[in-house]
Amino acid sequence: MKESVKRLTTGFIFMVVLILVLCLNNAIVDSVFVLLLSIMGVYEYNKCFKAKGYNPISIVGYISCFGILLLGADIDVLTKINIIAISIPILLTIMFSYIVIKKLKVNIIDLVITFFSIIYVPFLFSFIKLLFLMPHGRIFVILAFASSISTDTFAYEIGSRFGKHKLSEFVSPKKSIEGSIAGIIGSTIICSIVAIITNTYFDTNFNIILIAIMGFVLSIVGQIGDLAASSIKRFCGVKDFSNIMPGHGGILDRFDSVMFIAPILYSFIYIFSLI
Numbered sequence: 001m002k003e004s005v006k007r008l009t010t011g012f013i014f015m016v017v018l019i020l021v022l023c024l025n026n027a028i029v030d031s032v033f034v035l036l037l038s039i040m041g042v043y044e045y046n047k048c049f050k051a052k053g054y055n056p057i058s059i060v061g062y063i064s065c066f067g068i069l070l071l072g073a074d075i076d077v078l079t080k081i082n083i084i085a086i087s088i089p090i091l092l093t094i095m096f097s098y099i100v101i102k103k104l105k106v107n108i109i110d111l112v113i114t115f116f117s118i119i120y121v122p123f124l125f126s127f128i129k130l131l132f133l134m135p136h137g138r139i140f141v142i143l144a145f146a147s148s149i150s151t152d153t154f155a156y157e158i159g160s161r162f163g164k165h166k167l168s169e170f171v172s173p174k175k176s177i178e179g180s181i182a183g184i185i186g187s188t189i190i191c192s193i194v195a196i197i198t199n200t201y202f203d204t205n206f207n208i209i210l211i212a213i214m215g216f217v218l219s220i221v222g223q224i225g226d227l228a229a230s231s232i233k234r235f236c237g238v239k240d241f242s243n244i245m246p247g248h249g250g251i252l253d254r255f256d257s258v259m260f261i262a263p264i265l266y267s268f269i270y271i272f273s274l275i
Contacts, residue, residue: 005247006246006247007246007247007248008247009246009247010245010246010247010248011247011248014245014254017033018145021033022138022141022142025138027132027133030129030132031068031069031071031129034068034125034126034128034129034132035065035066035068035069037125037128037251037255038065038068038121038122038125038126039062039065040242040244040250040251041121041122041125041251041252041255042058042061042062042064042065042117042121042122043058043242044241044242044244044250044251044252045061045117045120045121045232045241045252046058046061046117047241047242048232048233048236048238048241049113049236051236051237051238052235052236052237054109054110054113055102055105055106055107055110056110056113056114056117057094057095057098057106057110057111057114059094060091060094060095060098060114060117060118061114061117061118061121061122063091064091064117064118064122064123065121065122067084067087067122067126068122068125068126068129070083070084071126071129071130071133091118095111095114095115096111099111120259121252121259124259124260124262124263125255125259125262127262127263127265127266128141128144128258128262130262130266131144131262131265131266134266134269136198136202136203136204139194139198139202139204140265140269142194143191143194143195143211143214143215143218143265144218144258144261144262144265145258146187146190146191146194147187147190147191147215147218147219147222147261147265148218148222148255148257148258148261150183150186150187150189150190150191150219151183151184151186151187151219151222151223151257152183152226152257153186154179154182154183154185154186154187155175155179155180155182155183155186155223156179157182158178158179158181158182158183159174159175159176159178159179159180159182160179162176162178163175163176163177163178163179164176164178165177165178167179167180168227168230170234171227171230171231171234172226172227172230172234175226175227180223183219183222183223184216184219184220184223186219187215187216187218187219187222188212188215188216188219189215190215191211191212191214191215191218192208192211192212192215194211195208195211196208206274210272210274214265214268214272217264217268218261218264218265218268221257221260221261221264222257222258222260222261223257224260225256225257225258225259225260225261226256226257228256228260229241229252229253229256230256240253241253
């Protein structure tokens, strides 16, 4: 019972923060929100691998997080691309220099883990910022979180009651095929409802069938993100990435599905011309 109260309380606090960010409608607030998520995510990722005995170069991961601020900067696209192109060899130079400075206490495996942290955390989180920057961006961010939360909720409620067939026994033994299917159905329904509401009360004209298909696909992608995070934790031998969100675990525990949903949603919007 106490765990349920913790989970509900933490979930409520996060929803208040998210609603506040959405309502403020401020580019700086959006950037800081995603930046903080990325920094905390990198911290949890590094902590997880350090528990396994590896030595990721934390400073490189933290520096890469600030690239999110570049997305909202008032400069042309070519300049942004040039900055990124210059940054990659600089980060690689820093990482290999670190091996020399540390006298091989940090090795090539640590470098690979570090480089993957950039892709897995700030790069994936950056798509939330890119969604914010789009026309109707706040609605798309709501859709991303709606898909994630509805998938988790429906999967848990149905899976815990009727789940009999394991979805991925070795990666996440508690997840069931029944729960997974329920999550997909839940995401499809909730995303459709969000689209109907925005079409009715806001200046949107979404194709409801297309949004329903999107909700279906995003749920599957989100569950893959969930399993990806579970595979990292299982490899490192930890239950949660951290306990910063009581009842949920860490930032990466809570956002593991959104991190995968955001880039696919971003691509979906352009492929099917939703803006």
